[in-house]
Amino acid sequence: MQISESVKLHRKVLTEVARQTVNGTLDTDVESILQTVVSEAGPRYRCCIHKERAVLKNRITLAVGRSVEEDIHEATQKALKGEVLKEAAVLTVLPEACDQCPIDKFIVTDACRNCIAHNCINVCPKKAITIHQNRAYIDQEKCVECGACKRACPFGAIIEISRPCERACAVKAISAGSDRRAVIDIEKCVECGACKVACPFGAVADRSFIVPLIQDLKTTKKVFAMVAPAFVGQFGAGISPKKIFQALKQLGFSGVYEVALGADMVTLFEAEEFLETVPEQRKYMTTSCCPAFADLIRKHMPNILPHMSSTTSPMVATAEIVKKEYPDSVAVFIGPCAAKKSEARRYPDLIDYVITYEELAAMMVGAGINVTEIVEEDVEFLASRHGAIFGRAGGVLEAVAETIKDLAPEAEVKGIKTDGLANCRTMLLQLNAGKLDANIMEGMSCIGGCVGGPGTIMDARVTSKLVDNFAKTVNYDMASKNEVAKKEVQEVDMHRK
Incomplete structure (x- = not known):
């Protein structure tokens, strides 16, 4: 950001x-x-x-x-x-x-030459353009904001203003x-x-x-942090994931869970869902872990809803683990996303709070914690490379596609991905119309994926690379090799509400 x-x-x-x-x-x-x-x-x-x-x-x-x-x-x-x-x-x-902000959408600038052709006047369907003092003028009361005048002007003298x-x-x-x-x-x-x-x-x-949340951290309640995969590098390239985990404990959290483990679970479940339903029950499947992308389909493209994965998100999968182990605890998701706060409303029994990396940084400064001065303690990261790369664009597709091929080598997997909500809408329309040769699609609402979310601290281009670097250091290469994720996916509800 x-x-x-x-x-x-x-x-x-x-x-x-x-x-x-x-x-x-x-x-x-x-x-x-x-x-x-x-x-x-x-x-x-x-x-x-x-x-x-x-x-x-x-x-x-x-x-x-x-x-x-x-x-x-x-x-x-x-x-x-x-x-x-x-x-x-x-x-x-x-x-x-x-x-x-002013809302007059089309404005004539000083670049107008009052040419003889008057293309702008000729194409205007509402006769909203006239000539005053040797330049064109748009009557905003008549203008229907079709943009024909802008396209017709040979000098580019008409500009489009939008908030x-x-x-x-x-x-x-x-x-x-x-x-x-x-x-x-x-x-x-x-x-x-x-x-x-x-x-x-x-x-x-x-x-x-x-x-x-701070009030709860000051009590005897067990409060657990669930840290999204995009956390790597959010406090600077020199601040290791281990230091961030330690800082969270200094804040008062009883423990820290990797949402990347939940991402491994989602990878396993979505891979199985794909193998069970594509192409027998549907021509293609989309991922569903990005809540804004899921709501784009739910609210604006309901005809595509049957193609969206029914698998829950990594946040919810991780919260299921927390509440299974500590039923009376406080579960806090920490990530880059504003939309996760709205997703949490659907799971009030699982997720107590959602805060962003921005808010976490404010809490650390407010508590007088300097992350750079923290001495690293040993941390065992349970997630695989697949779970770790969920934080950047393309990571979900890469993880699910590789797992599908690992589980069923004969399966035909044709994946496509995009980031940015407008790009997601365009790709969904093309995919649904049969214009794209694909049977699985990853959609991320933020440019760059989760690392480009509105609650991030560092530049997405930097953190995306750091996420990949960290993913190379974990114990498992694939979700299908992660015994912890394979066990948990059998014990919790992985279906999206």
Whole structure:
């Protein structure tokens, strides 16, 4: 993720909230965050310090897991009691932060030459273009935003303007409301977080659950971390996975589980599902571990739903192991993904909290833990190379396809993969229309796969390589050779809800 000023502000708020929660002062000192993050001396991003602090109040209420409409003191008190809005939408527009971007879609620029041909006027179906003071002018009341004028102009003098958040949303779930502020349509939204990353004003944010989690870590409860495969390299190339595991224990976690082990289980189950159903029951199968990709199919392409794998995600498979071994424990998924917070809503008995790597970093800083100073302790990694590579684009397909061939060498496997939700939609349409010669497809909503998620810290191009390097060091090369995964897959429910 690019480290913009809005990202820095978001992380600073999370860190201050975490620090005060750890110190037990959040209920009395929460308002001091307004002075800590934005002081009279600056930096200043908006018209005045009052506007800056109004935006910060929105950020704080989301950071403590409540609604932006609430007073920060009331929100904080409820969060400290564990009253967070787990069932509410994950992504929220901060009303004070939204810049109400202009929404005139097509605009004539100074490049207009007032040519004799007037191609723009001739192609406009609504006669919305006229000439004023030697240049074309678009009457926005008449314009239907078809784009014909833009395509017709020989000078490229007509440009198309779109809000960054709208442009980033592949399912058209975000648009301008009556007051020009962005509005998210929850019925369409797949909660991938692309709008959060795209907004240059930081006006879209995801709800955080770090406050009740820190409160649980301070009790005698057994709290277990489930770390997604993309965690490798998130704290820098020099920070080993062993150090991250040790840091989690210093935070107060009772133990750490590799979600890559759950990925091995998913690999085994999906391979079996493929062999049982393709091509006898269906022509092709898609993977289902990415929740935003799964919701793209579920909400927007229901005709493809029968082709989606019925296998649960690695997060849920790992949570099944945790709750089987420790039924009264608190299970916390730590990953790069906003959509995992929405997926967790379907499994309230298995997953208690979902936090991102961003939020984990804030908790570590808030607790005074410096990962670089941690002394490594021996850790036995249980997952195979297959589970470890789930974190980058192409990893799921590689793992499942290789396992299919290992289980049934005679099976015909023709795999395709893509990342980015818009690319996923296009490929699904082509695959379903029979235009692609494939019988299994991997879809990842984030560019680069999970390593490119909205809750990551490091550049996906770097961490993708580090994930592969780490995968070469584990004990097993394939999921089908991992006896732990083979045993667990027989003992837990691997079917998606």
